[in-house]
Amino acid sequence: MASTIRVRATSNGDITEVQALIQHPMDTGFVKDAKGEIIPPHFIQQLTFEHDGKPVFVADWGAAVSKDPYVKFSFKGGKKGDELKIGWIDNKGATDATSAKIQ
């Protein structure tokens, strides 16, 4: 199955800018479906970006983050060609991971 994580990392001298779009329902657990039943909470709890074996961005998320979240951040110390590892785990224990090269 295709990865849920779409990522683009671009190097700008010393700074690497990372953008990621993640496909996930991020259900809050407060919304009812057409039958009137609660859609159970289903959201990413932790999202991690790693470079050179070290985490450069860690997000602890909850129900307040919207569906298909978009993340953008910058970090120092990366260079063109380096590998960036991305992974998430949600409240149901499901995970996904991918990697991308810094351009």
Place this chain on the structure above:
Amino acid sequence: MRARFMIRLASVALVLAAFCAGARLAFATETPDPVADAKAFRDYFTKRFPKVKLEDFVNGPYSMNEDMHKQWEEKEQFPPYEFALEAGKEMFSKPFKNGKTYADCFADGGIGVRQNYPTFDEKEGKVITLELALNRCRQANGEAPYSYVKDEMASLTAYMAFTSRGKAMDIKIPDDPRAREAFQDGKRFFYTRRGQLNFSCATCHVQSPGERIRAEVLAPALGILNAMPIYRSEWSGMGTTSRRFTSCNSQVRSVPLEPQSDEYRNLEYYLSYVSNGLPISGPGARP
């Protein structure tokens, strides 16, 4: 209870006020003149917003507000409609149970044709929109039609719009009185006040583009369909033209008509024709 009386009074008062205002003006005869209408439409918006380039009108509220434009430029680097677009591409190439595909129903295999819709079908004597054509394709090949307001139709039209990106809107009105009447019907709908809030499409998109309705910045009517279908943050998802028409109507407290009813098809015909020449920018993203 007093509140309800006041609302009832306000409703009637509003309607009467509109009636009185209308009665004071002299009315032009109603012979359809699409060419003149399109020129007047374009001139109205370019005069009102002289700093906006003609092709930028298709970006709706983002062309009306500099701060929003910056945010939109950033958003376009990694747009929220990517998932729907990918799904649409997959759906478009997947064969029906009988082995045929959508490509068999359209000119040029359905690639780069979105800017030609809606068309006027002279055999049927009616306007055919892209959404309608897609569902007819499905039904002609033994498949159940999609809902006009849900994800599947949005994904399919997103892909087709994407293959036409940059191409100029190119709606044709054949030399047929029924086609001119369909155009005129769409124009009438656009300017007719509806719902308890007594708004017409023009009330927001001709009289107040760039201004706010609650927290939203209003888009100009020129080029307003060029970005369809759109990923709306408000919907947390992709929505078709049908979804926008029906939801806009219910927002002014007008009971929406059926998606792809004659009125909506003709409205789409009118709005697309008067935006001829402007580029297709779909699929789009909106607040």
Place this chain on the structure above:
Amino acid sequence: MIGSKHPHALAVASMLLLASLSCAHAEGSEADFKTAYAAADAAEKEAGTLRNQWTTTESTLAAAKKAADAGNFDRAVALSKEAEALAKASIVQSTSEKDAWKALDIR
């Protein structure tokens, strides 16, 4: 507020208010409800043929029915009369807009 810009509207609004106040004393029985609801429903159906119904008319009709089901006929009659007024207003809107739309036309 409305009166300063639209004197005609204020006159009509006043007449409506007087009419409403006098109606407020009428008592509701199931038969009264049935009559009031039928009138409202007929007006809403007419608005339907004009393809110009209001969502608030629909919700008021539903509320009227709900009140009647709960046995509260006073409220059900009042809501039915309100729904009828809303439906009739939507018909007036549709009729006047047949010509009034031209006032908004860019040309």
